[in-house]
Amino acid sequence: MKKVIVIGAGISGLTAGIYARRSGFEVTLLEKTASPGGMITCWNRKGYTFEGGMHWLIGSTPRYEVHEIWKDTGALQANNPVHFKDPMYTLLEEDGTRLSLHRDLRELGEGPAARRLRRHVRRFEAVCLQPADVPGVRCLTPRKTNLKGVLKMIPAVLLYPWLVNISTERYLSRFKDGRVRNLLRSVVWPEYNALSFVYTLSTFTSGDSGYPAGGSLQMGRNMAGTLESLGGTIRYGTMVRCVRKTDDGRYEVQTDLGTETADAVIVSIDARTAIETLFGEPLQDRWARRLRKILHTAQCSLVSLGVRTDLSAYPETMQLLQKQPFEAASLSYDLLMVNNYARFGYAPQGCSTLTVLLRGKSFEYWKKAREDGTYKAKKQQLAQAVIRRLETFIPEIRGQVEAIDVATPATFQRYCNMHEGSYMTLWRAGDRPCRVPARFGQGLYFAGQRTSLCGGLPVAATTGRKAAMLLCKDFDTVFVER
Ligand SMILES: Cc1cc2nc3c(=O)[nH]c(=O)nc-3n(C[C@H](O)[C@H](O)[C@H](O)COP(=O)(O)OP(=O)(O)OC[C@H]3O[C@@H](n4cnc5c(N)ncnc54)[C@H](O)[C@@H]3O)c2cc1C
Structure with missing residues (x-):
């Protein structure tokens, strides 16, 4: 059995580990903290549980294909039923006046800005993050391209170049009522491009993006439980210091507790941190230099x-x-x-x-x-x-x-x-994405929210799955999802 070490037990690392294990690899996750889930976590103080991570999860419903990953990895179970709040946001003034953003945008009124927003959001309701198969990977259950779904996305794709180049702030400036503008600013930061705003809003209006009750940590624990029940190992309290390729083409992973070797390594920690700290010298590849330069x-x-x-x-x-x-x-x-x-x-x-x-x-x-x-x-x-x-x-x-x-x-x-x-990457108007390579040579892969704009849980999950697929491709192994 080939051995793979996954660095980090956040959502991307857990996803990669689960798929790699199902596909027959011996899997060990090395995690510096004491619990699974990474950035999505909760903590207790004096009998209170504080939610420190997600507020909404894209793929809470089967409408978005990333839902399959949440199911495959056991992220969503009976112990964390998804709650779909409505209203999503409520603007509250000191005198008690309230204005709410509901999932049904008809409540925004009939002004031209509201009509335009509804039109745009409708187009994006057809867009879903596709966890596609990597070409050349032998999959136990290959995905068929959903041609009908792709065609449905065309109206949104046509809007993409315009929305990606203006800020949410500018997009919202069409709303004359300042209270409505303030309410809509809740969805994403005003500095984000309008694409992020319209897409995120469409995940609410389409009835998705719920909150798994029980909290972030429960979701991480569910995934860790899935991995362990498959025979994978998570070693908490293990800080990885360095990854080095050995002369025989394997990898040496140095941690605070000693050195381990593996046939492959999946780096699921923040790629921006990894390029400075994990490989002995800071990486000087073109993409790494670009990442340093353009990341917000x-x-x-x-x-x-x-x-x-x-x-x-x-x-x-x-x-x-x-x-x-x-x-x-x-x-x-x-x-x-x-x-x-x-x-x-x-x-x-x-x-x-x-x-x-x-x-x-x-x-x-x-x-x-x-x-x-x-x-x-x-x-x-x-x-x-x-x-x-x-x-x-x-x-x-x-x-x-x-x-x-x-x-x-x-x-x-x-x-x-x-x-x-940082908890995500800021995707501003006009920013060009810098893609971190998912495969960085035979047996070395990157996953995690920083590898693709603008981060968040669906990106963590889909990049984790992709890393496991590339691993299967390199080691000529069948990729098994469930
Ligand atoms: C307050 C808050 C709210 C958020 N709300 C949402 C939301 O509503 N919806 C949404 O989609 N996203 C949300 N996010 C973002 C989301 O949590 C992240 O995008 C996602 O969890 C990132 O997952 P990851 O696996 O890529 O990275 P991480 O979660 O950072 O996982 C990396 C793991 O690697 C470990 N690690 C790092 N370095 C080392 C090392 N050298 N050795 C060993 N282990 C190491 C870390 O401890 C961590 O566990 C929110 C984040 C925060 C903080």
Whole structure:
């Protein structure tokens, strides 16, 4: 049996490992942290569970083909039934006024901008991320090209060049009502290109993109369980330091705990980190130089709160419209995005958990705070400032916050080794993608969200599957999906 080492037990590494194991390889995943799932995770504080990862999962329904990967890998099971929230987002003002974005966009009214948006979104409802077969791979259950599906995508493809070259902000400027613009800004950052915005919105309107109740960590655990039940191994607390090709064409993987050899290696950690740290010298291949040059990271901080009050009467995802911009960590916010998990049982009886997502580049700010010893104090200041703002919109929380946790881009970098602590790649108007090679020589593969714009769980899963297929191709093995 050929041995493959997968570096990282995030969603891409777990996916690659499961398919490789099913296809008959001996599989070992080496993971630096103590749990599976990587960036999608949860943690507990004082009896509260804080959701630190996904808010919605493309492929929650069979409508998107990536759903098959979630099923093959056991990511979605009876213990994490998908919840389809509606409304998706609610804009909340201090006086209590609300405006909601529902899955049915008819509620946006009949103005020309709303009509145009509905038209565009309808076109994109036919687009699905296809986990296609790699040419030349012998598959146990080969996929037939869905010609009808491909033809249905043509209207969206025709819009692609235009949408990819304008920003979401500009696209939304057609909406005259500032409140509607602010509400729609919840979907993706305004700096993202309009393609990301329209595509993401279409996954909501088509009835997909739900949230697996039970949380991110449960999904990672489900996948880890699948791998282990197939006979794969995950070694937690194992930091990989270096990958080296040996004279006999095999690979030597050096970890903090020793050295292992394998016939093949799948690198599923952030490719931007890997090119600097994993191969002895920083890689100087053309694609690696380009990746360094053009990559724009999407960063966020997450303030999680456990409150002694039942907030189930409040919407699940709120955008709090600020009268005065909220200044924090060198950034300024007109809107504060709050996820309310009151209905998910992540808190003791009668209590609730909230997470406040502060999007924007603050890695340098937090890195410096770490270096000058002010990190902890600054995190506390941020949490207190967030709580004060929240109290004006949700008065019930006043004096009721009993658990606080702040994760910054510096946390994400320390925890998952993400470049600049970023959780995705920012795909701005006009940005050209830099593709990381899925195969980097015989027996060495890249997977993971950084290998393709703009990241996220479907990219992690599809690139993990692709790495396993390329492995099968190189070792002349049949690719087995289920
Ligand atoms: C707050 C937040 C919200 C998000 N919301 C969504 C959402 O709603 N929908 C969505 O699709 N995506 C969302 N994402 C993005 C999504 O979580 C990521 O795109 C995805 O999880 C990336 O998976 P990955 O396997 O590529 O990388 P990772 O999850 O980073 O996995 C890499 C793994 O490798 C490990 N590792 C790193 N270096 C080493 C080393 N040297 N040795 C050993 N192990 C190592 C890491 O610890 C990690 O476990 C969100 C992310 C965050 C943080």
